[in-house]
């Protein structure tokens with residue numbers, strides 16, 4: 001209800017901008033007349049007009065000036081330039097939401113100059129199918145309505161969680177980079193199936209469904225993963241032999257280090 005009369009300007013109609021627009025429309029979170037998008041490429045502008053029937057423009061100023069919420073979906077390297085170009089036509093009642101990786105709330109506030117409410121969001125690529133994970137961090141001037149609106153938008157692409165900004169590098173290393181780590185695990189387990197004689201497509205289907213089932217068992221039963229693992233592992237059965245090989249190969253330590261390293265790089269990128 002809170003979004004019923006709001007207009008949302010998406011600045012940057014690239015991969016993430018398009019994913020958000022697609023899901024916001026397909027989930028009926030927003031109507032076509034509530035969305036407007038800008039992109040520097042006129043071919044992208046025509047694409048949004050033709051494919052989605054929404055208003056689109058090559059002018060960031062035109063789309064930003066009348067919107068209630070401005071969603072920044074451009075690369076962080078362009079943040080300063082784009083914000084400078086739109087800020088003169090903005091007003092203090094507009095809500096700014098940025099999905100730019102590594103661009104902090106303090107940097108956004110500094111570039112915006114105006115005392116506007118700002119939210120930083122970190123979605124992930126599973127947003128494309130509505131199974132994304134988005135973490136939101138808010139500046140001090142954010143109120144409950146702002147958070148509800150941001151949650152309403154990102155719930156269209158999956159789950160949403162509000163956290164302190166100090167966790168954003170860890171969030172980047174885990175939920176943003178995480179899908180890539182899981183794809184490697186899926187690929188490797190599927191190779192295991194092939195090694196044991198399964199056709200590759202069957203093997204990939206079996207492991208993907210096993211991952212989906214395991215993930216849902218964790219989220220839907222709220223049981224600790226160790227308890228769920230113990231439940232699969234019968235004394236002197238097959239699983240314990242497989243688990244022994246995982247321990248020998250240092251899987252746990254490797255995964256912990258992978259997240260830690262990705263989070264370290266996220267922090268480093270934020271300073272570049």
Ligand SMILES: NC(=O)c1ccc[n+]([C@@H]2O[C@H](COP(=O)([O-])OP(=O)(O)OC[C@H]3O[C@@H](n4cnc5c(N)ncnc54)[C@H](OP(=O)(O)O)[C@@H]3O)[C@@H](O)[C@H]2O)c1
Pocket residue numbers: 011012013014015016017038039040041044060073074075076078082099100101102122123124125176
């Ligand atoms: N992709 C992800 O999974 C993901 C996840 C979390 C966060 N993010 C963040 O989301 C943001 C967008 O990522 P993306 O993958 O969607 O990038 P992208 O596909 O490159 O999208 C950015 C779009 O903005 C356009 N653009 C460039 N300069 C512009 C300007 N001055 N005004 C308006 N539009 C302009 C780009 O055109 P050109 O291509 O011609 O430059 C492109 O169409 C990034 O900040 C990224 O850190 C992405």
